[in-house]
Structure formats: structure tokens, C-alpha cells
Amino acid sequence: MTSAAQKTADAFADVARNLLDRGSVQATLEEISDLAASEVGGCEFAGISLVGGDGTISTPVATDPLVEHADQLQYTTGQGPCLETIHDRQVYVVDDVRQDGRWPVFAAEVAGLGVRSMMSHQLYTRREVLGCLNLYSTELNAFDRGSVEIGQVLAAHAAVALASAQNDARxxxxxxxxxxxxxxxxxxxxxxxxxxxxxxxxxxxxxxxxxxxxxxxxxxxxxxxxxxxxxxxxxxxx
CATH class of the missing domain: 1.10.10.10 (Winged helix-like DNA-binding domain superfamily/Winged helix DNA-binding domain)
Structure with missing residues (x-):
């Protein structure tokens, strides 16, 4: 293993341990969003969308109010990468919300907040879909292939830690x-x-x-x- 690869592996081993040490669901969610904002290239703001027992989706934690506003636009318009990711497990990347034609109503609204790029990763285990990790940037083309790969690894660790915290809480x-x-x-x-x-x-x-x-x-x-x-x-x- 190269030194760079070893450094990355060691960093995410620490991430896994840190997440499992958080204890409460709220603390785990906060740790996930903070790690996303600091570790995923191009990410300025991050938040977690959770699926409730009744199927409703909410944002219990966010690193900035912009995330809460942007997520809420997805919920109210019924459009956006978060909603798509929750349903089909794909990673959705938006390089320029103003040019992306997949969710026109949402895109027009979120662009008004200053958001330019987005990325969403599903948080899931073999048993259930927990929610989605949403990453935002005010820059165009903020998320490259490396960002996607790091986001996937973080989302996998985060899902396990979140499921564990939720089970402990129950x-x-x-x-x-x-x-x-x-x-x-x-x-x-x-x-x-x-x-x-x-x-x-x-x-x-x-x-x-x-x-x-x-x-x-x-x-x-x-x-x-x-x-x-x-x-x-x-x-x-x-």
C-alpha cells in the first residue's frame, strides 16, 4: 500500500472509531455532517436527511442554515438529488444547479440561495434506508471523482454508526x-x-x-x- 493510500486508510479508520464513539443519535449525526464538511473535497456545507418511521423526511442536523433551507426546498417541491438518492442508492452529483435539467423547480429555487454544486449519498444498511448525506458548495463543479469516492466511504461508515446509535437509543x-x-x-x-x-x-x-x-x-x-x-x-x- 502506498503512503498516500495508507494515510487515507488510517484517516478513515479514525473516522469509523470516532463515529462509533459518539454515543447518542444526535451526536453521531453532528459528527457525520462535520466530517463531511471537513473531509470531502469541494464541500462547504453538509447535512443529514433522515427518513422517519412514517416515511417523512427531515433534516435534524446541518453545518449551516443554508443546508436546512436547501433541504426544505427538496421536501416541499418533491424534487432534488436527496430524494432520488434515498430511493435508488445512486450517488447524485450536480455540477451546476442552473444548468442541470433533472429537477427544474428545485434547481431554480436553490440557485437563489447561492448553491451551485451538490452531491448526495444514501445512508443505508442491509436492513434499511436511514436517510441521505447532502453536500453543498457555492462553487461550480465542486465535486470531482475523488470527492465522490471519499463521500461514499464516509457514507458507508456513517450509516453503520448511525444504525448502531439508533439501535442503542431504542x-x-x-x-x-x-x-x-x-x-x-x-x-x-x-x-x-x-x-x-x-x-x-x-x-x-x-x-x-x-x-x-x-x-x-x-x-x-x-x-x-x-x-x-x-x-x-x-x-x-x-
């Missing part, structure tokens, strides 16, 4: 939910001298009557020591 949320429901069930067991299954059934019934998520109701019970009025449970009189 596990923490599940553990917190279980803990809260357990505490709430314990309160009902102690107060009404009933076994655990009956106490849990009371909690579920109250959740259904109030049309409230079980975790949210458990939070209220733990914090206040009583089920809300209208639950039709033992605490309905306070």
Missing part, C-alpha cells in the same frame, strides 16, 4: 419504558394489595380508557402517585 428507551411500567405496577400493587398481574391489568385498562400510551400513563402515576381522573380505575376519585 434499547435504552425500551429499558426505561419497562422500568417505569414496573414502578407504576408496583405502586398499584402496594396501594390496592393486589398481585402484579392484576395491578398491570389496571394500568392497561386505564391506558385504554384514557387513550394514553402505557409508558406516558406510567410516568404520570410514578410522578403523582395516582391515576388520572377518567381512567375508571381505583384512583378515579383521586
Amino acid at each position: 434499547l435504552r428507551d425500551a429499558m426505561q419504558t419497562r422500568s417505569r411500567i414496573g414502578e407504576a405496577t408496583g405502586i398499584l400493587m402496594e396501594r390496592y394489595k393486589v398481585p402484579g398481574d392484576q395491578a398491570f391489568a389496571l394500568l392497561v385498562k386505564a391506558s385504554q380508557n384514557l387513550n394514553t400510551k402505557l409508558r406516558e400513563l406510567a410516568e404520570v402515576l410514578v410522578e403523582t402517585g395516582a391515576l388520572p381522573r377518567g381512567s375508571s380505575g381505583p384512583d378515579r376519585q383521586g
